[in-house]
Amino acid sequence: MNFRTDLALERRDLYRRANNIANEVDGLETQEEVIGENIKITRVKILNEQGEQAIGKKKGNYITIDIKDLKIAGEEEIQKASETVTKELKVLINHLIGEQEDILVVGLGNLYVTPDALGPKVIQDIDITRHILIYMPEALAPNTRPVSAVSPGVLGTTGIETLEILKGIVDNVHPKLVIVIDALASRSIERISSTVQISDTGIVPGAGVGNQRKELTIDTLGIPVIAIGVPTVVEAATIAADSLDLFIQKVQQEGKSNDFLNQLQEEDKYQMIKEVLTPEEYNFIVTPKEIDDLIENMSSVVARGINFAV
Amino acid sequence: MNFRTDLALERRDLYRRANNIANEVDGLETQEEVIGENIKITRVKILNEQGEQAIGKKKGNYITIDIKDLKIAGEEEIQKASETVTKELKVLINHLIGEQEDILVVGLGNLYVTPDALGPKVIQDIDITRHILIYMPEALAPNTRPVSAVSPGVLGTTGIETLEILKGIVDNVHPKLVIVIDALASRSIERISSTVQISDTGIVPGAGVGNQRKELTIDTLGIPVIAIGVPTVVEAATIAADSLDLFIQKVQQEGKSNDFLNQLQEEDKYQMIKEVLTPEEYNFIVTPKEIDDLIENMSSVVARGINFAV
């Protein structure tokens, strides 16, 4: 199944619908929590290999935080959203390492491509302590955790796989945990820069846009990897396929449907739409017009979320 | 008719299709020219009121320059594209004012919103001469034309209508011609930042995204206005409606269609799709992921095009 989304939650929903599953998918466990009027948390846990195969993600925790109207969020909403990130992140970190153990924060992406600039922008705002602990420890409270941060760039501008760069840094700096921030692809344009997914399973950069790079996980880096992902782009064919889906649904509700449409509705329309769009060079990956502001606000949410959690 | 595009060429094509017109629309005159492998010029002339009413644009010349693969264009392609802009622009300017008469170049848009930053970015690269002609004319060749340039900002960040700002500047600086650069909305995502429309009729900022501002024309500014527009955004509902259109077309070709679809194909699917998308908060205005590079290259094309034309 081609999910075209990096979000475990969206994959679960697509899998359930495709297989007409009314309750939970075997091998998954899901829990929802609503905070105030604007924040919703969904915790998807992949329990075993069955769950892994169902939605094509590694065993572990995937926490999705949906934030309403982040585009026009003021200082207060940003603060509340970042507190939610902090709380969820803290739980994952404390399961993996001790309170004073060394963390390396990694901002993936390209600063000069707006929808891909989230990682490098978050790094600018992370409170770094590792060098102060080395060169003038007296300036910090005792028991301060060493935190360092890098933006390794992307393959297209460095010529080097992110894994190669990070492996080298990890081998020299010896952190006990890596937190990776990356921009993701989503299925739904309303999730763009209004959703954060936190997982304790690492990340495969570029997976959602079909440009898959080597994975950053405990298997490749030798230490646990927490991934913080924020959807910033969506494929045009996905928008079109989902719209067609909504459209037939409405036609059906109005009793105007017919056999052809009913059968069409049972199928995944993405592949058909893609075939139609591709010869026309029409299948772009797109981002909302307001992406600059969205990235700005989401950077604040994630950076504060990390700073208070570590 | 709701065209959802600022391009006269796209409006003409939509009008012809909607009205099953095989040849030219009454009141229009169209001429095509192909330059090399990558550039195509289409000159639409609106001749009279009949043409005005058909496509909802003012009488005058609308020249569309389509440039293939601008996203990955090198120095050479950018230069060739800018020469085409120069040639077309020169013809329009020379019809309107004398060789040494004063020109004011105006970059509309918001520098901090990537798909809206084209105007301010072009202004940065315009060769300004007006102040040198006033303060040290000996530094310039005789007969140099006075050129000035401003980026007035947008209503949302200034609180002032662009027309109010420009009217004031025109009244004090007394140029004989204004050249306005603006980002437009288009129907087709493949035209994003790969098309330039030059017209001698002025501009209604924001018209294509349903946020219409006061027009900048000879009627409101008192001097002729040449508009250079570049599509940078498209509505999600437009992508979906056009995809549905292509999809039904293919179903028809394959002989699988039925009465319902055949009738649907006769209608404008945009309104239906929009109704379906709007309650879902799904109808975003989007731009391609690569918009930063596209804007960069298109700024060079337009700025050089203007510098050599004036």
Add this chain to the structure above:
Amino acid sequence: MNFRTDLALERRDLYRRANNIANEVDGLETQEEVIGENIKITRVKILNEQGEQAIGKKKGNYITIDIKDLKIAGEEEIQKASETVTKELKVLINHLIGEQEDILVVGLGNLYVTPDALGPKVIQDIDITRHILIYMPEALAPNTRPVSAVSPGVLGTTGIETLEILKGIVDNVHPKLVIVIDALASRSIERISSTVQISDTGIVPGAGVGNQRKELTIDTLGIPVIAIGVPTVVEAATIAADSLDLFIQKVQQEGKSNDFLNQLQEEDKYQMIKEVLTPEEYNFIVTPKEIDDLIENMSSVVARGINFAV
């Protein structure tokens, strides 16, 4: 007397020293206030023509706010500094116009020249209300004051005198007061981006760096002009002359001086140093290495200061 500073306070001190005046200069009135550990306010009032001639500034109020260690200021210090700006600004505004009368905020300078970018950066953060009051007044509290804001650019990039642009806007928009923000030249490098001067006399852009432009005052714009100036640059010859001054002072204190040096100390060393430096192409205008951060912090101070005052 060539003061090489836009700050009334520095001019007063130089005048007193040059003329061996122990008390106040005739025609001036000065008052100091210290707030907490890091903020000092000095209010210089030029009372009459005698004061005007002494320090070469127009009759009116010049309030200098010195902020210590702004470079490394945190959120709290920035907030406190901006509150001081608000308080002083409010007094001046309330003397000039009514509570609901229209204000236009103008950010002078060039966004692409770091030490000259303060004005345009402040404008980005001003809360604009004028257009909301026109198009959807119900979204604002009753009695909200109309505020608009522009960054007119600089002569070198527009080809148009700032006065010409502003005159046009003022004539069309009809504000009752203009607040102008500009980067200034100072005598002392430690004042760079750590000092704000607020005055109710308008401004002569570029005066401090010998590149004087037409004045923006009630005489030229027809409405009162409050100027908010922040020193961001200093001349190399000024650094050298002031260092030589401090150096001779120390030699004198150590009893190692001689007639030549004693006489030298009585004179203004700036002109001599400048003569020495100019043939060597050595007399640059400089700014501290940390200017990016200084401008960032000072923009926050000034923008918040204005937002709460208006």
Add this chain to the structure above:
Amino acid sequence: MNFRTDLALERRDLYRRANNIANEVDGLETQEEVIGENIKITRVKILNEQGEQAIGKKKGNYITIDIKDLKIAGEEEIQKASETVTKELKVLINHLIGEQEDILVVGLGNLYVTPDALGPKVIQDIDITRHILIYMPEALAPNTRPVSAVSPGVLGTTGIETLEILKGIVDNVHPKLVIVIDALASRSIERISSTVQISDTGIVPGAGVGNQRKELTIDTLGIPVIAIGVPTVVEAATIAADSLDLFIQKVQQEGKSNDFLNQLQEEDKYQMIKEVLTPEEYNFIVTPKEIDDLIENMSSVVARGINFAV
């Protein structure tokens, strides 16, 4: 001896003057070449330990390229300057590695601090080939050299010593040569961003501004390191001391000097000035007001210089 400059050429001149050496310093070899009207090359070779001790730099080649009026340079001058960089760089590279051997280009510095942004800005314009040679070698000419590039950030923003990051990358990527680009401190403000120093001895980042980091050399990285340095800052005390020097020189020429000044002239005035300035918090590190344009032009010169050399 405290030279306060990273340029071998300036150190040599200071050493000669301090020790009244009319000809060449023992252990050095110097050669000058003038190209056209605006470019001057000086090649200083440190031959042995005696030379090393004299000017405090490692044995090897130091090539200084001075470019006049780079601030206002047009396309043509930038091209000519970059060709000079290419020619000198090529000679050094060919002495160290084979024609197809792997090169890693490293841009030191902080993108968000204008005078320190040169390295990261150059990296943006380097033509990267390593990943293309791995993933689609057919897109490149045969015998293309693998080139990769990184901007590792600075200690203050990463918490990690640059050496630790680079060591890790070198160990994983296995280049045969590293080219490091860094902003330097100079003695003379007219050299700011108008001079390039190329050396085959590696670099000690921050040495010129008293913030010395671990060296990047063949000793620490295990492969040869070519350093390309561009002065972008100067200490205020250096400006003052050099001005005082020029000033006394003039007083002497005019026959107005005296014993005290004559003796002062024999000494290094920097230390005295620094003592005078430091208690006044006056000893800033400064950069010219026009640093944004200077960095822009110098980035083009260096990036093109490297692209054609590798």
